Structures are given as structure tokens and as C-alpha cells.
Amino acid sequence: MNRLVLSELTSPEIADYLSSIELAIIPTGSHEQHGPNLTFATDADRSYETGKLLAERLFPRVLLCPCFNYGVSHHHMAFPGTITLREETFIGMIIDIATSLKQHGIQKILLVNAHGGNRPALGVAINKLKFELGLQTAWIGSGTDLSSDLMAQKKSAEITGHACEGEVSQSMYLAPWLVRENALAKGALKDTLYKKRPWWGQVPWSFDEITENGALGDATKASVKLGEEITNLVVDRIEAFIREYFFEETITK
Numbered sequence: 001m002n003r004l005v006l007s008e009l010t011s012p013e014i015a016d017y018l019s020s021i022e023l024a025i026i027p028t029g030s031h032e033q034h035g036p037n038l039t040f041a042t043d044a045d046r047s048y049e050t051g052k053l054l055a056e057r058l059f060p061r062v063l064l065c066p067c068f069n070y071g072v073s074h075h076h077m078a079f080p081g082t083i084t085l086r087e088e089t090f091i092g093m094i095i096d097i098a099t100s101l102k103q104h105g106i107q108k109i110l111l112v113n114a115h116g117g118n119r120p121a122l123g124v125a126i127n128k129l130k131f132e133l134g135l136q137t138a139w140i141g142s143g144t145d146l147s148s149d150l151m152a153q154k155k156s157a158e159i160t161g162h163a164c165e166g167e168v169s170q171s172m173y174l175a176p177w178l179v180r181e182n183a184l185a186k187g188a189l190k191d192t193l194y195k196k197r198p199w200w201g202q203v204p205w206s207f208d209e210i211t212e213n214g215a216l217g218d219a220t221k222a223s224v225k226l227g228e229e230i231t232n233l234v235v236d237r238i239e240a241f242i243r244e245y246f247f248e249e250t251i252t253k
């Protein structure tokens, strides 16, 4: 056994490892449309597969919990098949899971997120975990958000970030079963309020207001090689963050 993935273990097996486990990772994804390019499980599987790589690198100090296969996706509901949680449900699930983990003696929790729509709720959730449950916690991105400097060099379209070359590449490398290779299409963008958003605040927008086909960027430029680069960078950065913040190690950069 070279990784601790909770759903792959039995209760006696996890009991033997509890004293070595310092941190639990909860991957958070979504069940939402990704245009013609990727299936509904994309964000969930990307966060879970990233979590598995981290659990391998940090064995036996990290325990990977089951993934959130649903997230906050109101802004994708105009596209058939998307399922959304209310923010209250999402936050409540995180609190209930963290409370269970705390009962088993785990005091540190990292939420590894692969879906932008979850971010506001994650911010509320980590405050509750810290100030109401007394846990050491954080949330961190695991996709193109955490590799935005690399993507700035590689991206081929003005607006990327969903079912784009970055997300499709990462999926090709990490979870190829998600990708519809023969249907890959560029985002069909509309000229809309997304471009007119204020720098000082926020406009709530829906994906059907900005794209005809549910995608951004240009998925036809995706490659396994770019996916490998994104994944390695993301996993290196999350590992460094865990070592510094949760394990209090000094990292030389």
C-alpha cells in the first residue's frame, strides 16, 4: 500500500494508520456541463486524481477522503444535465465531514478544489472549520487557477478557464476517460457582460450568457504534454504548501 485512500480501505486498516495521518484531503468538484469537450465528472475526477498523487507523495501522512461529485454550479444550469448544490448544502457537507474526521482524531483538513463555482462557499467553510471546529484548514486550487502563470504562456484564446485547452489537457493526462477527443471544439463566445464586469465588484453571470456551446478557450489546442506540465506544477505547488503550512517544514524554493 503506497497511498491512503479512505474508500479503498477497511476500518481495521485505517485504524492501524491513524497515528501516522496528519492531514486529510477532501477533493471538491462538481457535476456540470463542459460543452462538447468533457463529461460531467470532469471537476470531480480531476480533483480526486490530483488527491491520489498527493496521497502517494505524502504517504502515510495524508489521508484522501472521497470526492465531492457535486458542487455549486448555478451558473451552468442552463445546460442540460448539470446538477447544483445550494451553497448552504455544500458548506454543511464540508462541516459534517470535518466533524467526522475530527472525531477520528484528524485535526488538519485541506480542501483541494477543481471548480471555480465552489470558491465563495469554500471561503465560508474554512472559516467555520477554523473558528467553530478549531481545525487547521485551507482550500487550494488544483487546475488552471494554480498554474495560471504557465497557462498565461500557453493559452491561445483571450478567455479561458472552462472546458478550455488547459482543462482538457489536464484531463487528457490525469483522467483521459473524461475527454471526447472527436468532439473537441473552441468556445463559441458571445459578446456579453462577462467582458463588462466591474473591477471593483462582481456581476453574477451564467455560462449561457457568455458562451453558446458551454466552453471557453480553444480545446482543439489541448495536448497530453501540456496536461502533464500543468499536473506536475499543480502537484508540486500543493505538496509544497502542505509541507510548509500543515507540516511546518522549511521549503527551499
Ligand SMILES: [Zn+2]
Binding pocket: 034, 042, 043, 114, 115, 162, 163, 167
Ligand atoms: Zn471544469
